[in-house]
Amino acid sequence: xxxxxxxxxxxxxxxxxxxxxxFLPFVLFRSAAAAPHYVHYLGKLxxxxxxxxxxxxxxxxxxxxxxxxxxxxxxxxLVVAAxxxxxxxxxxxxxxxxxxxxxxxxxxx
Amino acid sequence: xxxxxxxxxxxxxxHTIPVLTGFxxxxxxxxxxxxxxxxxxPWILLTSVVVFAGALxxxxxxxLTSVFDPLYAFLIALSVNARHLFYGISMLEKFSGTGKIxxxxxxxxxxxxxxxxxxxxxxxxxDKRAFMLAVTLLHQSYWVLGxxxxxxxxxxxxFDTYGIDFVMTAxxxxxxxxxxxxQKKHSPALIGLGASAVxxxxxxxxxxxxxxxxxxxxCLTIFRTRLARTGSS
Numbered sequence: 001x002x003x004x005x006x007x008x009x010x011x012x013x014x015x016x017x018x019x020x021x022x023f024l025p026f027v028l029f030r031s032a033a034a035a036p037h038y039v040h041y042l043g044k045l046x047x048x049x050x051x052x053x054x055x056x057x058x059x060x061x062x063x064x065x066x067x068x069x070x071x072x073x074x075x076x077x078l079v080v081a082a083x084x085x086x087x088x089x090x091x092x093x094x095x096x097x098x099x100x101x102x103x104x105x106x107x108x109x
Numbered sequence: 110x111x112x113x114x115x116x117x118x119x120x121x122x123x124h125t126i127p128v129l130t131g132f133x134x135x136x137x138x139x140x141x142x143x144x145x146x147x148x149x150x151p152w153i154l155l156t157s158v159v160v161f162a163g164a165l166x167x168x169x170x171x172x173l174t175s176v177f178d179p180l181y182a183f184l185i186a187l188s189v190n191a192r193h194l195f196y197g198i199s200m201l202e203k204f205s206g207t208g209k210i211x212x213x214x215x216x217x218x219x220x221x222x223x224x225x226x227x228x229x230x231x232x233x234x235x236d237k238r239a240f241m242l243a244v245t246l247l248h249q250s251y252w253v254l255g256x257x258x259x260x261x262x263x264x265x266x267x268f269d270t271y272g273i274d275f276v277m278t279a280x281x282x283x284x285x286x287x288x289x290x291x292q293k294k295h296s297p298a299l300i301g302l303g304a305s306a307v308x309x310x311x312x313x314x315x316x317x318x319x320x321x322x323x324x325x326x327x328c329l330t331i332f333r334t335r336l337a338r339t340g341s342s
Contacts, residue, residue: 002173002177007148007152007173009179010169010172010173010177010179010182011152011155011160011169011173012159013179013182013183013186014156014160014165014166014169014172014182014186015159015160016183016186017183017185017186017187017190018160018161018165018186018190018193019216020187021190021193021194021197022193022196022197022215022216022218023197023215024197025194025197025198025201026197026201026204026211026215029201031205033205035201038330038333039198039201040202041333041337042198042199042326043199043200043201043202045297045329046195046198046199046297046329047199047223047227047297048288048289048292048295048297048298048301049195049298049300049301049304049325049329050195050196050223050301050325051224051281051284051288051298051301052285052300052301052302052305053192053195053301053304053305053318053321053322053325054192054220054224054281055278055281055282055285055302055305056301056302056305056306056309056321057192057305057318058277058278058281059278060309060314060317061314073275076275076278076279077278077279077282080279080282080283081282084282084283084286085286090127090287091127093279093283094127094130094276094279094283095130097279098130098272098273098275098279101272101275101279102271102272102273102275104272105271105272106271106272
């Protein structure tokens with residue numbers, strides 16, 4: 001168990017590392033106009049790709065080989081997607097999907 | 110900016126409710142874990158204010174309780190958060206001209222804030238910069254309050270919250286669908302899904318993010334002439 005000073009150093013380092021990942025693009029391309037066309041192109045197309053990465057990231061612990069084979073996640077996502085396409089109400093989709101998932105993992109699987 | 114902020118907070122609040130729910134529960138979970146390891150609310154307050162990166166803060170609990178190794182902690186911070194590089198590149202234009210609030214907008218851009226900022230436009234009567242500041246501030250305050258609450262009341266909770274973390278998955282699925290509807294071309298979203306799934310399969314849960322990012326950039330670069338010609342938005 002590290003001492004108080006060591007714990008403070010670790011927290012400072014976590015803060016520094018995180019800040020580097022957030023500030024680096026803005027330091028490298030000080031003004032948006034100065035960034036090369038290629039970076040602008042990436043800036044336009046990366047957001048949808050990054051959202052996809054986040055969806056996969058949230059589901060990373062699913063094992064299809066072991067029970068429950070990702071079935072609660074699949075049902076949860078189907079509920080979210082079906083409601084969202086039908087009602088287009090963000091809060092309703094998220095709440096219903098989360099509650100169905102919780103019921104599934106607590107009582108069914 | 111300060112005068113425009115209350116109106117911007119009113120306009121931004123409805124867009125932050127999903128994250129409010131998610132962050133309160135995830136924050137409470139984090140607070141419970143930290144206090145269980147002997148780090149009370151002042152420590153929780155400190156990390157949630159200065160680090161403000163959910164996944165890394167959870168990993169950080171084990172870094173705080175194992176052998177003191179600052180270099181390892183630094184490398185973990187860089188690799189767990191490497192995805193922020195994508196958000197920065199995506200926001201170069203949106204954040205340009207934001208002046209004094211720019212450093213805080215960059216500092217506070219977690220996954221959820223990035224998702225809301227790149228998929229939501231403020232109403233016409235609300236200042237754009239104040240709106241972005243409001244979303245960032247609200248999200249961070251939910252995280253800070255949730256994690257402190259977890260540290261204080263966590264041990265007293267009796268209701269079974271198992272599975273509540275799905276709220277963040279549901280949130281990103283909704284953002285995904287909203288983006289899907291807004292785009293004419295779906296190839297960037299599909300490249301993102303494919304590259305992430307392939308990397309997860311090859312590199313495993315703990316190491317797939319950076320290969321996935323490299324693969325996404327490689328695909329976008331290889332197909333640049335095609336993707337740039339047809340346009341994505």
